[in-house]
Amino acid sequence: xxxxxxxxxxxxxxxxxxxxxxxxxxxxxxxxxxxxxxxxxxxxxxxxxxxxxxxxxxxxxxxxxxxxxxxxxxxxxxxxxxxxxxxxxxxxxxxxxxxxxxxxxxxxxxxxxxxxxxxxxxxxxxxxxxxxxxxxxxxxxxxxxxxxxxxxxxxxxxxxxxxxxxxxxxxxxxxxxxxxxxxxxxxxxxxxxxxxxxxxxxxxxxxxxxxxxxxxxxxxxxxxxxxxxxxxxxxxxxxxxxxxxxxxxxxxxxxxxxxxxxxxxxxxxxxxxxxxxxxxxxxxxxxxxxxxxxxxxxxxxxxxxxxxxxxxxxxxxxxxxxxxxxxxxxxxxxxxxxxxxxxxxxxxxxxxxxxxxxxxxxxxxxxxxxxxxxxxxxxxxxxxxxxxxxxxxxxxxxxxxxxxxxxxxxxxxxxxxxxxxxxxxxxxxxxxxxxxxxxxxxxxxxxxxxxxxxxxxxxx
Amino acid sequence: xxxxxxxxxxxxxxxxxxxxxxxxxxxxxxxxxxxxxxxxxxxxxxxxxxxxxxxxxxxxxxxxxxxxxxxxxxxxxxxxxxxxxxxxxxxxxxxxxxxxxxxxxxxxxxxxxxxxxxxxxxxxxxxxxxxxxxxxxxxxxxxxxxxxxxxxxxxxxxxxxxxxxxxxxxxxxxxxxxxxxxxxxxxxxxxxxxxxxxxxxxxxxxxxxxxxxxxxxxxxxxxxxxxxxxxxxxxxxxxxxxxxxxxxxxxxxxx
Numbered sequence: 001x002x003x004x005x006x007x008x009x010x011x012x013x014x015x016x017x018x019x020x021x022x023x024x025x026x027x028x029x030x031x032x033x034x035x036x037x038x039x040x041x042x043x044x045x046x047x048x049x050x051x052x053x054x055x056x057x058x059x060x061x062x063x064x065x066x067x068x069x070x071x072x073x074x075x076x077x078x079x080x081x082x083x084x085x086x087x088x089x090x091x092x093x094x095x096x097x098x099x100x101x102x103x104x105x106x107x108x109x110x111x112x113x114x115x116x117x118x119x120x121x122x123x124x125x126x127x128x129x130x131x132x133x134x135x136x137x138x139x140x141x142x143x144x145x146x147x148x149x150x151x152x153x154x155x156x157x158x159x160x161x162x163x164x165x166x167x168x169x170x171x172x173x174x175x176x177x178x179x180x181x182x183x184x185x186x187x188x189x190x191x192x193x194x195x196x197x198x199x200x201x202x203x204x205x206x207x208x209x210x211x212x213x214x215x216x217x218x219x220x221x222x223x224x225x226x227x228x229x230x231x232x233x234x235x236x237x238x239x240x241x242x243x244x245x246x247x248x249x250x251x252x253x254x255x256x257x258x259x260x261x262x263x264x265x266x267x268x269x270x271x272x273x274x275x276x277x278x279x280x281x282x283x284x285x286x287x288x289x290x291x292x293x294x295x296x297x298x299x300x301x302x303x304x305x306x307x308x309x310x311x312x313x314x315x316x317x318x319x320x321x322x323x324x325x326x327x328x329x330x331x332x333x334x335x336x337x338x339x340x341x342x343x344x345x346x347x348x349x350x351x352x353x354x355x356x357x358x359x360x361x362x363x364x365x366x367x368x369x370x371x372x373x374x375x376x377x378x379x380x381x382x383x384x385x386x387x388x389x390x391x392x393x394x395x396x397x398x399x400x401x402x403x404x405x406x407x408x409x410x411x412x413x414x415x416x417x418x419x420x421x422x423x424x425x426x427x428x429x430x431x432x433x434x435x436x437x438x439x440x441x442x443x444x445x446x447x448x449x450x451x452x453x454x455x456x457x458x459x460x
Numbered sequence: 461x462x463x464x465x466x467x468x469x470x471x472x473x474x475x476x477x478x479x480x481x482x483x484x485x486x487x488x489x490x491x492x493x494x495x496x497x498x499x500x501x502x503x504x505x506x507x508x509x510x511x512x513x514x515x516x517x518x519x520x521x522x523x524x525x526x527x528x529x530x531x532x533x534x535x536x537x538x539x540x541x542x543x544x545x546x547x548x549x550x551x552x553x554x555x556x557x558x559x560x561x562x563x564x565x566x567x568x569x570x571x572x573x574x575x576x577x578x579x580x581x582x583x584x585x586x587x588x589x590x591x592x593x594x595x596x597x598x599x600x601x602x603x604x605x606x607x608x609x610x611x612x613x614x615x616x617x618x619x620x621x622x623x624x625x626x627x628x629x630x631x632x633x634x635x636x637x638x639x640x641x642x643x644x645x646x647x648x649x650x651x652x653x654x655x656x657x658x659x660x661x662x663x664x665x666x667x668x669x670x671x672x673x674x675x676x677x678x679x680x681x682x683x684x685x686x687x688x689x690x691x692x693x694x695x696x697x698x699x700x701x702x703x704x705x706x707x708x709x710x711x712x713x714x715x
Binding site: 009010013014017018020023024027031038041042044047048317319320323324354355356357358359360361362364365366378380381382383384385386390394395398399401402404405406408411415418419436437438439440441442443444446447449450451452453454455456459 | 467469471472473474475476477479480483494495497498499500501503505506508509510511512514515517518521546595596598599600606607608609610611634637638640641642643644645646647648649650651652653654655656657658659681682684685686688689
């Protein structure tokens with residue numbers, strides 16, 4: 001995908017945030033998921049131990065990624081899978097397209113994969129005359145609406161059921177005004193069943209690749225991945241190179257953490273393991289994609305972001321994400337982890353994202369693989385200022401403040417002047433559009449004397 | 461033992477009574493505490509904006525200011541965390557003055573609970589109180605258990621407030637959600653910040669509290685700004701003011 005235009009998060013989020021009813025509804029919906037996660041996490045006495053284990057396994061794997069990737073390729077190939085290597089998104093799309101061309105395929109069914117989203121696969125294939133059907137319900141809804149997913153686990157969380165009803169009425173011919181989830185789901189089910197039957201190749205993402213077996217694991221709640229790859233003869237699995245785990249026995253740690261963190265379920269409804277093609281007439285292609293991951297691995301500070309298992313817990317807990325919606329990030333992966341990953345890809349286009357954060361630290365504590373997310377967002381701010389990416393309107397006041405704080409007498413004087421002005425100036429002079437603090441808030445009532453003045457008089 | 465009071469810059473200028481209450485509280489508990497006059501700010505606004513080089517000289521000044529004291533007490537979790545968790549980038553690890561200040565700077569509640577081991581207080585506050593945990597106090601200093609992490613922890617703020625006679629709890633449903641202040645975030649993302657604040661206040665008020673109490677005045681300054689704008693009748697108070705026995709009604713006068 002080409003570079004996105006630079007869009008500041010405050011601008012991109014304004015419409016969503018200022019629509020109070022919608023913003024609240026979105027906040028409540030995600031908080032509900034976060035609360036379910038808390039209950040599930042509480043039910044596992046060794047929760048913190050699991051997080052620690054997961055983090056250690058990931059640190060080890062990322063440090064030895066080259067070795068494990070080679071081992072994975074060897075074992076996957078031994079079981080009859082074909083392993084492809086893609087250095088970037090374009091490479092990935094070309095490889096997938098070539099496999100489709102080799103089979104003369106014009107129709108594919110695809111289960112959820114944020115990696116193909118990241119690579120812009122749908123558009124690429126559609127531009128090449130191939131019909132792409134997303135089979136995850138949420139993904140299908142956003143696909144019909146010509147939107148992108150707003151969340152990596154709950155792609156249509158920003159859409160109300162009444163709006164789904166309208167979309168389905170237009171595209172699937174459901175009754176006008178219908179909003180009953182059961183009715184709409186049944187309609188989607190019937191519609192997708194036809195697509196499954198006519199799909200010639202099934203594409204899935206990969207949740208985990210296992211180096212010592214060469215197997216891959218796909219987790220879904222709808223069973224759509226299984227259906228999508230069981231009916232056609234060819235399965236293409238697209239996998240980011242960071243999805244690897246060294247041993248089959250490491251998997252248990254992650255399957256215990258993944259669904260609990262993501263949706264507050266004890267486990268995903270379907271955790272499917274694929275070890276090579278299912279029979280002699282079938283094919284399994286695994287496309288291993290780098291697309292910036294090796295570059296991220298080289299960074300001492302941000303390497304931990306490769307631990308991410310894409311559970312979305314950081315989004316559900318993020319008070320900024322909950323109120324501004326996933327689309328406000330203008331990235332494939334939104335929320336705290338997206339705000340770490342996206343500037344690594346293009347620090348100019350995504351420079352506002354590390355600032356779309358109050359540094360509350362909830363994401364860091366909720367992360368099942370212990371990515372120090374809010375520390376990384378803070379590190380990005382430092383990096384962006386160092387790269388001279390931030391506007392003067394942001395950095396010049398900080399220089400002035402720094403000067404003031406290095407001169408205590410001047411600081412005391414400026415404080416006094418400020419407080420006096422606040423006391424005497426009319427309200428409109430201090431509370432206007434130029435002072436962004438006061439768009440929604442009053443300034444503090446200025447006291448006559450500062451603490452330092454009081455101290456000098458009373459304890460000096 | 462010499463103890464220095466470390467007063468956040470905005471508290472010094474806008475909330476002097478929070479610092480006075482902290483000083484009086486410590487004096488009442490027999491601590492010999494002084495306020496070094498040359499102090500200004502910990503450097504957090506610059507550091508959190510990413511302006512590390514502008515924060516550096518301020519951090520250096522701050523450490524030099526407090527290096528000679530046995531302990532430094534600060535009525536703010538955020539500023540304490542700045543020194544303890546974010547100053548390392550400005551100093552050599554072998555810098556003894558820095559290591560001393562880093563290990564001897566305490567947030568007020570942890571100083572009272574962990575160092576002075578206060579277990580009873582002779583004070584009364586006959587009001588319904590809603591506790592606002594600041595994110596930095598909670599998730600960077602671990603002043604209490606946070607809802608995300610399953611590790612059991614003592615809630616130092618609640619334990620201290622439980623020593624206050626006649627205080628009644630009315631806690632928010634989201635026990636430790638961010639208020640949306642976030643330093644320069646409050647201005648950078650003003651709409652979002654205000655929306656988070658309004659939700660937070662609504663949660664605090666939904667249980668019938670008369671006053672929102674926190675150990676970080678910055679969260680309270682932001683919420684107070686929204687409360688005043690919307691002419692909400694509730695109050696905010698810093699925990700030091702409650703623990704020293706300030707009456708709720710006189711709050712407006714002493715601000």
